[in-house]
Structures are given as C-alpha cells and as structure tokens.
Amino acid sequence: xxxxxxxxxxxxxxxxxxxxxxxxxxxxxxxxxxxxxxxxxxxxxxxxxxxxxxxxxxxxxxxxxxxxxxxxxxxxxxxxxxxxxxxxxxxxxxxxxxxxxxxxxxxxxxxxxxxxxxxxxxxxxxxxxxxxxxxxxxxxxxxxxxxxxxxxxxxxxxxxxxxxxxxxxxxxxxxxxxxxxxxxxxxxxxxxxxxxxxxxxxxxxxxxxxxxxxxxxxxxxxxxxxxxxxxxxxxxxxxxxxxxxxxxxxxxxxxxxxxxxxxxxxxxxxxxxxxxxxxxxxxxxxxxxxxxxxxxxxxxxxxxxxxxxxxxxxxxxxxxxxxxxxxxxxxxxxxxxxxxxxxxxxxxxxxxx
Ligand SMILES: Cc1ncc(COP(=O)(O)O)c(C=O)c1O
Numbered sequence: 001x002x003x004x005x006x007x008x009x010x011x012x013x014x015x016x017x018x019x020x021x022x023x024x025x026x027x028x029x030x031x032x033x034x035x036x037x038x039x040x041x042x043x044x045x046x047x048x049x050x051x052x053x054x055x056x057x058x059x060x061x062x063x064x065x066x067x068x069x070x071x072x073x074x075x076x077x078x079x080x081x082x083x084x085x086x087x088x089x090x091x092x093x094x095x096x097x098x099x100x101x102x103x104x105x106x107x108x109x110x111x112x113x114x115x116x117x118x119x120x121x122x123x124x125x126x127x128x129x130x131x132x133x134x135x136x137x138x139x140x141x142x143x144x145x146x147x148x149x150x151x152x153x154x155x156x157x158x159x160x161x162x163x164x165x166x167x168x169x170x171x172x173x174x175x176x177x178x179x180x181x182x183x184x185x186x187x188x189x190x191x192x193x194x195x196x197x198x199x200x201x202x203x204x205x206x207x208x209x210x211x212x213x214x215x216x217x218x219x220x221x222x223x224x225x226x227x228x229x230x231x232x233x234x235x236x237x238x239x240x241x242x243x244x245x246x247x248x249x250x251x252x253x254x255x256x257x258x259x260x261x262x263x264x265x266x267x268x269x270x271x272x273x274x275x276x277x278x279x280x281x282x283x284x285x286x287x288x289x290x291x292x293x294x295x296x297x298x299x300x301x302x303x304x305x306x307x308x309x310x311x312x313x314x315x316x317x318x319x320x321x322x323x324x325x326x327x328x329x330x331x332x333x334x335x336x337x338x339x340x341x342x343x344x345x346x347x348x349x350x351x352x353x
Contacts, residue, residue, distance in 0.1 A: 008120075011119065012116070012119055012120060013115065013116055013119055014116060015112055015113050015116045016112075017031070018030040018031035018317075018319050019317070021317070023315065025315055026315050026316075026317060027315060027316040027317065027335060027339045027342045027343060028317050028333075028335075029294075029316065029317060029318050029332050029333040029334075029335050029339065029343060030317040030318050030319040030331075030333065031215070031319070031333065032155075032184075032210060032292070032293055032294050032331075032333045033209070033210075033213070033215050033333065034209075034210055034211065034212075034213035034215075034265065034269065034293060035269075035334070035335045035336045035339060036213055036265040036268065036269070036336070037213055038212065038213045038214050038217075038251070038255060039212070039213075039254060039255045039258035039261040039262070040261070041254040041255070041257070041258050041261070042212075042214065042217075042251040042252070042254040042255040042258065043251070044254070045250040045251050045253070045254040046247045046250065046251045048250070049246055049247055049250045049251075050247065053246065054246060054247075056246075057241075057242055058242055058244060058245050058246040058249055059249065060237075060241045060242055062082045062244050062249050063077065064249065064253050065082055065219075065244070065249050065252050065253045065256070066080040066081075066082055066221075068253045068256045068257060069082070069221055069223075069256055072256055073193050073223060075193075075196065075223060078226050078229065079196065079223055079224060079225065079226060079229055080221055080222075080223055080229065081221060081222040081223075081224075081229045081232040081233060081236070082219065082220070082221045082243075082244055082252075083219075083220055083221070083222075083232075083236065083243050083244070084218045084219070084220075084240075084243040084244060084248075085207065085209065085218040085219065085220045086181070086183055086205050086206065086207035086209070086220025086221070086222075087113060087220065088218075088220065088243060089205050089220045089221060089222045089232070090113065090114075090117065090149075090179075090181065090205055090220075091117050091120075091121075092232045092235045092236055092239070093149075093177075093179055093203060093205065093222065093232060094114075094117040094118065094120075094121050094123055095117075095121045095235050096231040096232050096234065096235040097147060097177045097179070097203060097228060097231050097232070098123060098146070098147040098149060098177060098179060099121055099122070099123045099124075099146070099147075100124075100146025100147060100176075101124070101146060102124070102144050102145050102146035102176075103124040103125050103126040103145055103146060104118065104123050104124065104125045104126075104145065104146055104147045104148070104149065105125070105126050105128050105141055105143070105145045105147070105148045105149075106125065106127065106128065106148065106149045106150065107127070107128055107129075107130050107136050107150065107154065108127035108128060108129050108130060108325075109130045109134055109154070109156075109157065109325060109326060110150075110151050110154055110155065111151050111154075111155045111156075111181065111183075112321075114149060115127075124146070126143075126145070128140045128141060130157075133288060134154070134157045134159055134288060134296075135159065136150065136154065136159075136161055138165055138168060138169055138172075141169060141172075141173075142172065145173065145176055146176060147176045147177045147178070147179070148169065148173060148176060148177075148178045148179070149178075149179040149180075149181060150166070150169070150178070150179075150180055150181070151180075151181040151182075151183065151184075152166060152180050152181070152182060152185065152189060152192070153184045153185070153187070153188065153189050153290070153291040153292045155183070155184065155292070156294070156296055156319070156321065156326065156329075156331040157288050157290075157296045158184070158288055158289070158290030158291060158292040158294055158295060158296050159288055159289060159290070159291070160188060160189040160291035160292075161189075162190070163189075163190040163191075163192060163195075166180060166192050166195070167192070167195055167199075170192075170195060170199045170201060170202050171199070173201065174199075174201055175201070176201060177201050177202075177203055177228065178199075178201055178202055178203070179203045179204075179205060180192045180202070180203070180204050180205070181205045182204055182205060182206045183205075183206065183207045183209070183210055184210055184211075184291065184292035184293060184294075185206065186210070186211035186262075186266055187210070187211065187266065187269060187270060187273070187290075187291060187292050187293045188270065188290075188291030188292070189291045191204065191206075192204050193223055196223055196224055196225065200225045200227065200228075201228075202224060202225075203222055203223070203224040203228050204222065204223045204224065205220065205221070205222045205223075206220065206221055206222075206223070207219070207220040207221075208220065208252055208255055208256075210293055211262060211265070211266055211293070212252075212255045212256070212262065213265060214251065214252065214255055217247075217248050217251055217252065218248060219244060219248050219251075219252040269293055269334050272334050272335070272336065272337050272340055273290060273293070273295065273334045275337070275340065276295065276332070276334060276340045276343075276344070277290070277295060279340070279344045280295065280297050280344075280347075283299075283344070283347055283348065283351060284299060284300045284301070284351075285297040285298065285299050285300070286298045286299075286300065293333060293334050294331055294332055294333045294334060295331075295332050295334070296326075296329050296330070296331050296332075297329060297330055297332060298328045298329045298330070299328075299351075302350075302351065303328060304320050304327055304328045304329055304330050305320055305322065305327070307320075307330060307347075307350065308320040308330060310346075310350040311343070311346055311347070311350070314346040314349065314350070315342075315346075316342060316343050316346045318330045318331065318332045318333075318343075319331040319332075319333075
C-alpha cells in the first residue's frame with residue numbers, strides 16, 4: 001500500500017502465475033505448456049520476419065491472422081478478435097461484454113483469473129458452486145444474470161461439458177452473453193464454435209498457448225457475431241492498438257495453417273495423458289476425468305502440498321492450489337512420455353519412503 005496508488009490498487013487480487021524457474025533438467029509440469037514445441041513453419045515465419053521491418057508498427061488489425069483463423073472455422077474475419085494471449089482477450093471481454101447490472105455467473109472452482117478480472121473491472125459476480133466431484137450443474141445457472149463465463153474443459157479440473165449442455169446454457173440465456181473459454185478444447189472436447197451461427201450471445205475464446213504450443217508468443221482469440229467482436233475492438237482500441245507484434249502475427253498465422261503438426265502433437269499428448277492416468281491410478285491417486293492437457297489428481301493418503309514439495313526436491317514441478325476444496329489435489333500438466341515417466345518414478349520413490 002502506498003499513498004501514491006490509485007484507490008483500487010490495494011483492493012486488487014492479482015493472479016499468481018505458475019513459477020518459471022531456470023533449473024537445468026527440470027521436469028516442468030506446472031503451467032500446462034505443451035511439451036512438443038511449436039510448428040516448425042511458425043518458427044521459420046519468425047526468422048523470415050525478423051528484419052528491418054521491425055522498425056514499423058505491425059498491422060493493428062492483425063488482418064491476415066484473423067482471416068486465417070476465420071477461414072479455419074468457417075467464419076469471416078469480422079467475427080474474429082485477436083489479442084495478446086487469451087488472457088488479454090478475456091480481460092477485454094470482462095470489460096466489454098460481461099459487466100452488467102445483473103451479476104456475472106461462473107463456477108466457484110474455475111480459472112482464477114475470472115475473480116481477478118472481476119475485481120479489476122468492478123464486475124458484480126456470483127460464484128456458482130460446483131457439486132460432488134467438481135461437476136457443473138446447468139440448473140444452477142437458471143437464475144437472473146448479466147452474463148456467464150464457463151471454461152470448457154474447466155480449469156483446474158480438466159472436466160469437460162458436453163456440447164449439448166453448452167448449447168442449452170446459451171439457449172436458456174438469450175439476453176446474456178455466454179462466454180466459453182476453450183483454452184483446452186483441442187485435447188478432447190467439442191468446440192462451441194459451430195453454434196456461433198445460431199446464437200448471437202455466444203463468445204468463444206481460444207488460445208495458441210496450449211494445443212499450438214506457443215505460450216511464449218502470447219496469442220489468443222475470440223470468435224462471435226460482429227456485434228460482440230465490435231465491443232472487444234472498441235475496448236482494445238481504447239487500450240493498446242498493437243497488442244500483437246509483427247513476429248506474433250506471422251508465427252500465429254503459420255501455426256494455424258499447420259494442421260499436420262497440430263494433429264500429430266495433439267494426438268501424442270492425448271495418448272500420454274491416458275497412459276499417465278493409468279499409472280497414477282495404480283499409485284492410488286483419484287484422477288478426475290480430463291479432457292485437457294493436464295490432470296487433476298488427489299492421493300488417497302498423502303497431502304497435495306507435501307507431494308508437491310517432495311516432487312520439487314526431485315526436480316519435478318507440478319501446480320498446487322492452497323485453496324478451499326482443491327488443496328488436496330495436484331494439477332499435473334502432461335509432458336512427453338519421458339517426462340511423465342520421471343514424474344511417476346518420483347511419485348513411486350516418495351510414496352514408498
Ligand atoms: C482456462 C484458461 N483460460 C485462459 C488461459 C490463458 O491462456 P493464454 O493467456 O496463454 O492464452 C489459461 C491459461 O492457463 C487457462 O487455463
């Protein structure tokens with residue numbers, strides 16, 4: 001707290017990102033990065049663009065990237081918004097579309113940036129309780145609201161909702177924007193993008209950080225009807241005209257076009273996830289059903305915090321949230337098969353000690 005701060009600053013609850021230590025040989029399974037690396041064509045696009053043109057500002061509208069994303073999803077570029085990571089896209093959505101007199105609804109166990117943005121932008125919220133093993137019950141959203149945001153699959157649980165449920169939610173709230181945060185959708189769920197043509201109140205947010213393995217590039221996007229995208233553009237152009245630099249625009253465009261790389265990495269990751277779930281279950285973990293590039297798991301006798309600390313001593317990083325209801329769980333990103341094997345052998349050593 002400082003007398004120089006604007007009054008709101010002391011009230012904020014900033015998001016705490018997973019650590020990014022530089023320890024050689026570390027098995028880093030704590031921030032849901034993709035172990036397989038970006039498309040080689042994306043890297044080549046960066047090399048080709050890294051020249052004197054960097055003295056010029058980039059295209060403020062990221063036109064080619066938006067056209068490429070639009071073409072992939074059968075939409076027009078006018079229905080695509082891009083931002084500096086989906087975090088920025090979400091932040092703009094909170095300000096532009098999710099803030100109303102009536103409250104914004106989201107699950108009480110979900111991506112922890114939602115309460116952070118709500119505080120930042122003064123969004124009235126109701127955190128809707130998930131039930132039993134972190135299931136989202138649609139009937140609980142049947143109440144007056146200004147907007148809804150759901151991460152599908154949810155984070156940090158990895159649990160996905162069927163598309164029919166998502167559609168029912170959108171259809172039940174025609175006067176409210178329903179934002180679906182699909183950061184992890186490519187690892188097992190059905191995207192709501194095909195519903196955009198049917199529902200003017202649907203905004204779908206995706207990222208290149210996970211399934212395209214470009215967390216370091218910071219590119220995310222939102223898809224929806226023109227009316228919704230225009231609101232995001234108005235906020236963006238009141239904030240930063242150039243959120244995506246030249247290198248990010250060309251690399252993201254190349255990555256979206258490289259379907260073969262995307263498919264290969266996605267399938268390898270899903271196969272590794274299935275293998276890791278079996279190994280963890282054999283070690284007496286309860287593993288929630290995951291459609292994401294991570295699993296959320298709880299050991300039958302060891303505490304989450306103790307396991308995280310013991311793994312860290314063995315050079316394996318996973319994420320632990322010291323929060324009510326989830327403090328016994330570990331969120332473990334899926335690595336390569338070798339990394340998963342190192343995790344499992346570290347667990348075996350810890351559990352047999
Ligand atoms: C549910 C969810 N949404 C959005 C994001 C943000 O991703 P990025 O800003 O890298 O696009 C994350 C990152 O972990 C996430 O878990």
